[in-house]
Amino acid sequence: MEHKKVTFKNRYGLTLAADLYTPKNASGKLAAIAVSGPYGAVKEQASGLYAQTMAEKGFVTLAFDPSYTGESSGEPRHVSSPDINTEDFSAAVDFLGLQDNVDRACIGVIGICGWGGMALNAAAVDTRIKAVATATMYDMSRVMSKGYNDSTTDEDRINGLQFLNEQRWKDAEAGEPAVGPVSLELQGGEPQFVVEYAGYYKSTDRGFHPRAINSNASWTLTNPLSFMNMPLLSYIDKISPRPALLIHGENAHSRYFSETAFEKLQEPKELVIVEDANHVDLYDNFDKIPLDKLVDFFATNLK
Template structure:
């Protein structure tokens, strides 16, 4: 299952003529097949060894969106890159569909290192990772135990386990928490009796032309990206099976973030991002070397696809320095 397949699926961005893209498959340690796009600098000399970067998608996104943009631009700059779909989502394997698992999503980063590090043109001592949105937490957590990841950058990071366990900005009360667990427990019985888990997609199958007026500010921002022409992709419907929350509630991400040192961490946040507190708090907990990089005027979703705002020069210099 660790081979290369023809690329047949469209992306939300135009692929540069400075790179080549190969659609690949490989298995993680749970036996789930991970689908990814490997971006190579055009004219890559396969007799030489290059630094590589594995890139995880925004939470609920697919490799044909923001992760692919990061992979493409960094491949233009000389890196071998791999943008992958998390297990149970996108083109990756796993049943039932749209399950979310912190353990397996963290493993998908290490499985991606397995694959990229065994390419003959990759220097396995020079592999880094980038996590966008929720994948930021997964990338950091993977690096805690996977020392093959030599440097980690995140952009618009979300700590999904913190949000699920404590609520938005840690605002959930004890009564609300208990009621949530009661609801999720009841849902498990419903899922068992039905024979499949409840999945309520956040976004429609086809792109829309406007943001629904009833949405709160954060939901409206995600709608703008995922549900409109800007970033819409039919495999990125948003949301996960309802009972997936239980795994995150019981699995704190980045619990040992300080142990990543002396390998470096770079947290990139938008100045106007609603999610910036996740990165700011993770930065405080992390050990040196670390850096918090603020993009002026950027919102959370702007670091998914706004190439004029994403600090690619910073990412290039960061990985060039630490993947020597």
């Protein structure tokens, strides 16, 4: 494959940085796939690995840093938005559709982890996305507003909102948003899935990258606010008749996000549960990532 660094703007005027991968010696107009995620990661991590691998299989691919993160623009840094980050996928479709070697009628998206929910949301509103796949998908609005396994009570939600809005006063007084402690610095006693996250993002041999929030920084303290009020997956039943493929690990703590989304999706849809895989296995472990399924899905539906 061939690689080059590119930039493009989204509808809000933010400049997104991306890596564009093209199969070597390809001719004519090709199908294309935009890739992003996981939540708090950068394009040099899992999304870049997916993009490179799918380019080797014959697709033009684009792995991008979401707005406000990585090498993409946006101030303040390290914030996210269910609206703007959904738009980021559509902006990636804009860019791909302008390439001379891309068939703009054959563009799909892959969202990993928290960007799986963004990818589904983008497909629900952007009819140019002809097929959408997710890997180890998180619904960020659900987990931020309801907690894991929907464990947040009404009282918890009110207390959380009160904390976040008091923090807004502090940020306004300071003239900049406060950020939390550096992500995934283990102290002992964390849930197993947090240990697995740290094993990926903190390991220089596996997934560490200095620009990744999960490796080397943290989100702003008030980052959850917009997600708590804007459910991401409200309209995913409208993706049909365009196809959706959801892939999740059998042992992933987050598996219920894909299972719930799958129930709401209309045909054509497919849910693949990968045996003996946890959440982060599907970031970079191609012994477990069902590559043949991904390639067949896009080859069948982007033509």
